[in-house]
Amino acid sequence: MKKIFKIALLVIVVAGVAWTFWFLWQKSRPVVKKYEIEEAKMGNIEKRSVATGKVEPRNEILIKPQMSGIISEVYKEAGDHVNAGDVIAKIKVIPDMMSLNSAESRVSRAEIAYEQTKKNYERDTKLYADKVISREEFEKTQLQYNNEKEEFSSAKDNLSLTRDGISAKTKTFSNTLVRSTITGTILDVPIKVGNSVIQSNNFNDGTTIATVANMSDMLFVGKLDETEVGKIKVGMPMDITIGALQDQKLNAILEYVSPKGKEESGAIMFEMKAAVKVPTNVFIRAGYSANAEIVFSKSDNVLTVPESCIEFGGDTAFVYVMTKKDPQTFVKKQVKIGLSDGIKIEVKSGLKAKDKIRAAEILEKKKEEPKKEENQ
Secondary structure (H helix, E strand, O other), X not given: OHHHHHHHHHHHHHHHHHHHHHHHHHHHOOOOOEEEEXXXXXXXXXXXXXXXXXXEEOOEEEEOOOOOEEEEEEOOOOOOEEOOOOEEEEEEOOOOHHHHHHHHHHHHHHHHHHHHHHHHHHHHXXXXXXXXXXXXXXXXXXXXXXXXXXXXXXXXXHHHHHHHOOOOOOHHHOOOEEEOOOOEEEEEOOOOOOOEEOOOOOOOOOOOOEEEEOOOOEEEEEEEEHHHXXXXXXXXXXXXXXXXXXXXXXXXXXXXXXXXXEEEOOEEEEEEEEEEOOOOOOOOOOOEEEEEEEEEEEEEEEEEEEHHHOEEEOXXXXXXXXXXXXXXXEEEEEEEEEEEOOOEEEEEEOOOOOOEEEEEEEOOOOOOOOOOOOOO
């Protein structure tokens, strides 16, 4: 029995020593690392920046009334297309009582004077025909008659204008009819029937009857950070992406960059405007949010690699080019780099197309031991 126990103990000791030597040997072996492989390819690189903003009509025209009163009719609504001269609304004039009394009094006086001169004119016409009075006296009577007739007509027109806002002479171009001054789309009609409105004057801007804009002449209005505004200039092309039109990309030309910045959230921002080319089959609503991609620089048909493959040592850039696939073997090569878009970078020299280069290390996932179920 003791002999068996000694043999078993010896076997355990020998097995432990053997396992220790095997473990140390495994630890002393060099770790073989594996890397993802990328290929140098020909392609295009663009350095871009994105500005956020919105799309607006170049000009929004505020239609104001030419007289004060109450809205009696509204003929158009937001979204309607109008031509220059189309009637948008009609105003009912509420006359000032003092002005109305004065106008009525003027009509009465003018009528009395007219009736009197009319009688004189008819009488002198007979006397002149019978050669009782001279031609000079008749012409004086005729002149006075014509003057009083014109004054009577003018007084009646003034009364009609004061009371109704329209006269016989100006009924075709009545100020009670509010007309569009341009051809375009109505963006807003902020008034309703029954609203009081006032005309524009030196002391008041007047009530806005409608806002009209030409929706085919649109601007992208956005802002750029001070670190990028120095890289742009008027005339640069831009690509506009509108949030509401995900699949539509519009071209634009930069027209304006503000000479003065404004501080927003700790950064200095500069306003910019670009003329958007709107296709005839695309309808853009005023105020759509949009992004503008600005191309600062561009390189076409150049050798490119992922920027993550580039390593730096001081001012020198280099890559590891694969010379053997299995086991993976690499040689360090110095390269001259150019334009980068943050993902790809241009390689001017040191590589050729289809060269295989080292990328990120492939990390082996540790095998997770299955958890033993605990007996509850």
